[in-house]
Amino acid sequence: MSFSHEIEKTVERALAEDLAWGDITTQSLVPPELTGQGTLLVKARGVLAGMEIAALVFRKVDPDVELEIRVRDGERVEPGTAAGVARGRVRSLLMAERTALNFLSRLSGIATETSRYVEAVAGTGCVIADTRKTAPGLRLLDKAAVRAGGGKNHRSHLGDGILIKDNHWQALRLQGLSLEEGIRRVRAEAHHLLKIEVEVKNLVEAEEAVRAGADWLLLDNMTPEAMEHVVKALRGKVRFEASGGIDLSTVRRVADTGVDVISVGALTHSPRALDISLELEY
Amino acid sequence: MSFSHEIEKTVERALAEDLAWGDITTQSLVPPELTGQGTLLVKARGVLAGMEIAALVFRKVDPDVELEIRVRDGERVEPGTAAGVARGRVRSLLMAERTALNFLSRLSGIATETSRYVEAVAGTGCVIADTRKTAPGLRLLDKAAVRAGGGKNHRSHLGDGILIKDNHWQALRLQGLSLEEGIRRVRAEAHHLLKIEVEVKNLVEAEEAVRAGADWLLLDNMTPEAMEHVVKALRGKVRFEASGGIDLSTVRRVADTGVDVISVGALTHSPRALDISLELEY
Amino acid sequence: MSFSHEIEKTVERALAEDLAWGDITTQSLVPPELTGQGTLLVKARGVLAGMEIAALVFRKVDPDVELEIRVRDGERVEPGTAAGVARGRVRSLLMAERTALNFLSRLSGIATETSRYVEAVAGTGCVIADTRKTAPGLRLLDKAAVRAGGGKNHRSHLGDGILIKDNHWQALRLQGLSLEEGIRRVRAEAHHLLKIEVEVKNLVEAEEAVRAGADWLLLDNMTPEAMEHVVKALRGKVRFEASGGIDLSTVRRVADTGVDVISVGALTHSPRALDISLELEY
């Protein structure tokens, strides 16, 4: 994980949502000196992500609570796996519980879903990537979870990658400009270490994009057959990303077309939380 | 929606994730003076939520962009519904698009899922409630989306509701204290307008909780039969919430037990994003 | 005290007001290596509150300064009591002094004033509560000080308690709605663990409120006689809070009417600071 300051703020915000006005129940009933331990118990098969974040949650609630991490991000878990054990004041464990689990179950859900796609394309050489369809405020963490699941990140935001979509191309046409001129312009603006990807819908557009200097083509919402057609025609001259409505049932077929990357919005926009609970003993 | 300052900060953070370093592609290719309109096109059946947030996203990116809201939060939509139309600089529409859709599709996904549960229990008098299992940083919005879907909110955080869970009860026992004494203590700490709910696992615990003065019982992870048993025994003396592993296939059966509220974590921890896109014309 | 992040920010803001541009006098005249100790000397009779905050102030200015707390929040103090001793660099003690004392003397002033009211009603079973009339930005701390003084908190903010005031009732009338319908509506909106309090001015309104389902009545600005009248008529059906212009000279009389809670704005809107100083030795 990168420079932790941004992530600390994300964790502090999440805790503020739940604890800014205290935990009346716990503070009334659980004496501060009572200590114990809580086991992060996984209840479903999957891939773990977010253990460092969960540890940070516990530490922020109470610097004396230590989370022993037994399963690292990216490792597979089964129902019954004890992913970690937090030890300290029971009061603090109870107050941190929900926020820690909210991070952990969402991020593990993303990692788990990603790993399913990665398995589905195993052996094809094709990689699974995420998109910018992340939960607002959680992009850094959502994308780390995709990596934990064996996927790859696409660009982080609109400033660190160039993707000329149909709307941009349309804007060029309205100005009477060719795609080649567009690529020249964006190369002049962007820093020199960025490649250029162009969204295309068919072979004609794909060929124009390659002539104009595209490094990558985004084959958006095309049938596997159409993708295959484009890939065969242009292999070696450009590289290929596929996207658009691809799910677990179709991803293998798409990977078999020879595309290099398949990006899947559902990894981060619709992950099912992995069922994990905190089992307390004291 | 409540005092908008918190929500503005949530939107600003989401925009900062995507746009802090600009949108190189759009800023290079789309001239600032080009104007047009973008239609928020719904592609699946569901219930809308988050339109005001989407409007705020557009306005934050460009105060001159106005989103005409055609479908209000809580209304049903079908594939093809134009939920709203944003008008202004194409550049701004493109830069705001992803962030607006990320909010709108998550929140509408929550509203849609909620509405399914609400329909499933229609006529029983039972209400569907959310939990604190929200995406970190989005609690206020996730909970508004549940209301848009016809559900009810449970407590917002650990400070505005009293819920004595098994771990609290266990802490009482360790101190040699009765539940009644625990309820007395929490009533002394909490403000006088809060009711007290106690989590129970069977009739014995339920009866003890009622004797101790509980206003509500949380029947957690019980079978419908066991719930029915408790509800029949204690109806009129207390009210009942059911939770724990209840899904669309079982929710009606649970509602038929006579419980007053069913809380469902999946509404907010695992919603499927509603498919909505921005169709630009210019 | 609850999750400390909010409180840390409050302390940091207070320190920034006083120290953002340094302390020219101290930094010019007191060598960094000079160490000593400062005693928090109480100069008036009262009840202490805010010791943990004072400790936090010293620690924020200099992590090496430790405040030994000798008197806990809620304990009585007399002129001459040494509430605590801070040890470390004299420079840091001088720089933290004013901010630590500003917190401590305000909060102890609130606790002291509260304790006077609590004593005045001793034996009646009536409790003294605060209001939302706190110093802007200090609600969490002001309310903790009330608890330290033996009082009880009322709701924390407009979102964690339902209080139907005359203006709300008036709004219902303008819409042609009964109070009963109003209570139904607010119950539908609010989470199920919140009770409902209704402000009334006489027995007629009180009876209507009880019929409509109020859990609590707020007897606002009524004479003790009128309160007595209402309490006698409705005891057992509802509970009673008194408020409005009640001071130390009248609070006992009000408590004797049989109300359950008396809320007093003056506890937090007009507390006299408790006189406390930092006596340095080195």
Next chain:
Amino acid sequence: MSFSHEIEKTVERALAEDLAWGDITTQSLVPPELTGQGTLLVKARGVLAGMEIAALVFRKVDPDVELEIRVRDGERVEPGTAAGVARGRVRSLLMAERTALNFLSRLSGIATETSRYVEAVAGTGCVIADTRKTAPGLRLLDKAAVRAGGGKNHRSHLGDGILIKDNHWQALRLQGLSLEEGIRRVRAEAHHLLKIEVEVKNLVEAEEAVRAGADWLLLDNMTPEAMEHVVKALRGKVRFEASGGIDLSTVRRVADTGVDVISVGALTHSPRALDISLELEY
């Protein structure tokens, strides 16, 4: 008032305390389209301060609410004075009410108390000043209220004024340094537009301070007789501030000693809130 950004944040924080989770009662019962007006009704004799802040509170809750200011900060008010009228959605008026009044009644309380001291010394040429004993987080506003009451501000914080207190002098002695050397050192550190004040307890110290180059003397906790003695001996060579346990009953006597400034901590550490309410009509 100065650059409003700091003040806006203070207002936003105060609103967040009260409204971050909404106002369930008002939002359930008062329809958004209902409009009306609320009069800021003063109920006690005093001096007003904080009207611009109150206006800002209303505007932050709802940009469509306008507060017509009828009495400016610094003007006298009597019971029954209508200080201002806010017009707009009743819902917004109710949601902003408490926060607006919390600012207005505290700040007017400070202005009123200040005006009493100012009147008490009228004709002596002596001015009344505040101290750094302000409510944490409210220094800028508390000090503006003192000005509204006819008082003068002392330094704002530890960085914009030099005050050599007994503890600093003591630190000099421990280092074997004279006060003169101390003044030389602090002049070398501080910018050239700052004068130097030295706290003294008797004539011997006062004479030493004047010889060492002090511009002002702080006569701290001295009897009026002792002050008179010092003032007579040193008039013309230095100027004089008195402080320490001076209240309304003694302030005139102190002013008559010939001191130039009397600083009073109670103005800001223990003001009684001025009783002001919002009377709604709709």
Next chain:
Amino acid sequence: MSFSHEIEKTVERALAEDLAWGDITTQSLVPPELTGQGTLLVKARGVLAGMEIAALVFRKVDPDVELEIRVRDGERVEPGTAAGVARGRVRSLLMAERTALNFLSRLSGIATETSRYVEAVAGTGCVIADTRKTAPGLRLLDKAAVRAGGGKNHRSHLGDGILIKDNHWQALRLQGLSLEEGIRRVRAEAHHLLKIEVEVKNLVEAEEAVRAGADWLLLDNMTPEAMEHVVKALRGKVRFEASGGIDLSTVRRVADTGVDVISVGALTHSPRALDISLELEY
């Protein structure tokens, strides 16, 4: 300029430094109703940058002050050029003056310095780029100023470009890994639209980098002769950036070696402020 929220915060912070405690002189002497105009008068030859920021400064101090922009960012100015005219309250003009000029003169200084390098290499096809050597907190603005001066930005931060420096290569060697393996690893981690640049010190390293798959070479601290040697040997297989101690006297010689980009830290780490003042008339 990109999403303005980040930039607004930068401007607010700068204003807070200068105006958080007001402007005593101006607020005491300039009546609020006095209006006038201030001309941004350029006093040296250069290229302007930061006009929109200056406008934002005026607007933040006083929403009624409008800055008429007469010279756009990137345009050349001569001594005597009136770059813009601000109109409104004289009080606000005086309070905003220093902060507006601090931004404008720094940013125009950067643009001016950049333009000198750009002119020096005119006709060679080589572009001038900045580095990450910006003033802390001002990266976005410093880099916009480089563009205004005709330069190009290098990567914005450590997350949006891959540059394998000698220390990274050294770390690879310590692990017994080849550069090729290193490039494979970083490609696996980074998103697919990023190119890879490798820092080299001589032809041997350059050839190894090209074989390993580098897209760009950073020729760091090499003599022009050595650069020429590398460029000739590898032209067509890779592209070239030069950096390290290049100044205005040597930049043309370096450009003539055939490198594609020359990056110059001095553009942003040591710009001379362009002399600009605000001339008031009223």
Next chain:
Amino acid sequence: MSFSHEIEKTVERALAEDLAWGDITTQSLVPPELTGQGTLLVKARGVLAGMEIAALVFRKVDPDVELEIRVRDGERVEPGTAAGVARGRVRSLLMAERTALNFLSRLSGIATETSRYVEAVAGTGCVIADTRKTAPGLRLLDKAAVRAGGGKNHRSHLGDGILIKDNHWQALRLQGLSLEEGIRRVRAEAHHLLKIEVEVKNLVEAEEAVRAGADWLLLDNMTPEAMEHVVKALRGKVRFEASGGIDLSTVRRVADTGVDVISVGALTHSPRALDISLELEY
């Protein structure tokens, strides 16, 4: 340095600019367990400033990295001086490097430039002061660097010093007010420990300012001869600051006129960064 909270936020913001999205290169290639050391190597003659800030940067990136400070702020350095040694994870050293150097080289550049002016006036008794022409967001640090270079700070912001400039004087004239009346007004507004400086352009204005009660005169943009004239005429009645277009070639001549302070904007608006690098060994 003063209360460190403000400075911590400045450092966090600078790190966020460079590292919010991680360091892809380093995180891909340098294993987390690899440790080493980095020497802060000075490459030019100068005066150091910012070492504590650099230490803070390393600590914020990785609490386990310790910077051993070998040269303190204010000490002279030569090419080859090892100013400090940072030890810890190589990964962290590489990620913190640029931000640490950006602070250190700017601040040392300011200290170095200041020391040149201080030397130039050595023996005259005249001191060199800074201005408010600092990099936006860095005023506290820029001013600390001036002190490290042997200079003195002028006022920090518009609220902690009174300087009546020509525009203020002009505003007085427009109101038909004398300078004396203006000084009376500003004395009434400002706290009593502030002196008053008046900007003058010639002897006539200077004499009027002295009669009106000015403590200091700002001789702005006058020739040395004219300054001498004014200083001779008014010595003993007032003190003198010179400013306006004074550079290293003229500063001695100006100091010889007998002025007390010379303020130089270039110290902070146009410092050349001191060349310092981080040499890694592992």
